[in-house]
Amino acid sequence: MTATLTLPDDLADNECRQFDLPxxxxxxxxxRHRGQVYAYRNACPHLGIALNWLPDQFMxxxxxxxxxxxxxxxxxxxxGHCITGPxxxxxxxxxxVARRDGKLVIDIA
Structure with a gap:
């Protein structure tokens, strides 16, 4: 399945926003980190479980x-390279992730 998600491009530096994958x-x-925006699936490579306990808290x-x-x-x-831990x-x-017209556009394959 391929989907395109559009989110507002209003993140502050070191701010995260969680979203559902269809x-x-x-x-x-x-x-957003040092002016760049990155997107990752919310799954730890160790056990495949969510990285966060609270919404939007990943740092x-x-x-x-x-x-x-x-x-x-x-x-x-x-x-997204793991530098310490199991x-x-x-x-x-x-x-x-790309920026278009003040929005973050994320392609999901």
Missing amino acids: GESHSAFVI DPDRCFIQCANHNALFTVDD CAGDTLTPLP
Whole structure:
């Protein structure tokens, strides 16, 4: 299935927004970091469970890395690479994101 989701491009730096993926059990999220916007499926590569316990909360306390709330694994924002935790060396699943007319456009394949 291919779908295109459109979200407002109003994220502050280091802010995340969770959204549902049509027809899938996992959600996804977008994050603005250092002026760039990234999107990932909300599934930890360790156990395949959601990264967050609270809506839109994906960053570590210092707001430098994406953090799995279940086992504290840390992921780099720009490529989703796990740098510490039980899934070290694995990566989050990225989603292509583009900006068009003040909106974030995310293609889901």
